[in-house]
Amino acid sequence: MICTKCKQYFKEGMLQCPVCWARKSHEIYVEFQKQFLPPILAGKAKITRVRTLGNQWHIALIGDRNHGWCGIEFKPRLGEASFDPERLDVVCPDCRKTFEDLVQEAEGAA
Ligand SMILES: [Zn+2]
């Protein structure tokens, strides 16, 4: 079957295209992070950053520690440290953008 949305091929009998499924679940997870933003920004919530290949760090999603805010799966998982929201420069550009967008959205809603 060919996905009508992203045009990727996927196996007959699967409920949904796995690419779209992964993207959708990532969006839901990012949305889920919103409620944790105030304690994160206040430095009260513990949040992790994870290092993958190429010495690249990503912010780990709360509730799904195997994925980053940019959507990457931590395979392999080469290291872990605590994430400091003041140090967005150390994580990948996509993680940073997702984080900044969420902060902006939260501020806009307040
Ligand atoms: Zn698709």
Ligand SMILES: [Zn+2]
């Ligand atoms: Zn990332």
